Amino acid sequence: MVTEELQRKGRRRRWLIDYPRGIPVLIFVLVTAITVLSVFSIERGEVERDAADVSRKAQAMTSAIERRAYTSSAYLRAGAALFSTQADVTPAVFPRFVSELTLDSNYRGAEGIGWAPVVAANQLRSFEGRLNAERISDKMVRPTLQEQPREILTPILYMQPDTARNRRALGYDMYSQPVRRTAMDLAAANDRPTASGPVVLVQEGGG
Incomplete structure (x- = not known):
């Protein structure tokens, strides 16, 4: 037993003599x-923290x-209630109604709130008369029936706030x-507010 132990120690000494740089290399490998x-x-901890932060945001x-969708839905339902309970909503009544909704002062997230009744093609002239009843310059429904023949239209009759930008939308079908x-x-089929896909607003030059 003693002899074997001495032999092992001897081999270790010879290894150190034969490979003097072995221990530094081993230490370097371990440290690396x-x-x-x-x-x-x-890095894994940072990735997990970033993922958690993204999830929270x-x-x-x-x-x-x-919350914004629920608020907008409530405004739409209030408007529907107004028009379903009033025989005629005049240009004076609609702005007053909108002011009572206590919308955000800058209409954050929306250009405004408007009303577009369903109009049959044979009622178009009557609608345009109503649209221009209190206006200096006449507005026509667009696109016109000549440009795009159709039987049913929903042209915008009212739009609040009453700004030059929003007036561009009046009459647009x-x-x-x-x-x-x-x-x-x-929306008509499900009897509930429904968001459309992406569109360019008339106020921005779209249609």
Whole structure:
């Protein structure tokens, strides 16, 4: 036993003599491995923290969008209640109604709130007379029936706030545009507010 122990010690000494740089190299390898593991652990922790932060922000944005959607839905239902209970909503009544809704002072997230009745093609002249009843310059429903023949229209009659920008939308037939028409058809079928797909507003030069 003693002889074997001495032999092992002798071999270790010879290894150190034959490979004098072995221990420093071994230490370097161990330190490098520890460093790599530490860096990996730190990076993994940062990735997990970033993912958690993104998740929190996404949840906050989702909640904000849902609150805005619920608010907009409430405004739409209030407008529907007004027009379903009044025989005639005049140009004087609608602005007063909108002011009572206590909308955000700058209409944050929306250009405004408006009303577009369903109009048959043979009622178009009567509608345009109503649209221009209290206006200096005449407005026509657009697109015209010559440009786009159709039987049903939903031209915008009222739009608040009454700004030059929003007046551009008056008379525009939203039902003439496929994306808006799809949303309106779904809303009518489901009897509930329905968001349309992306559109360019008339106020921005779209149609």
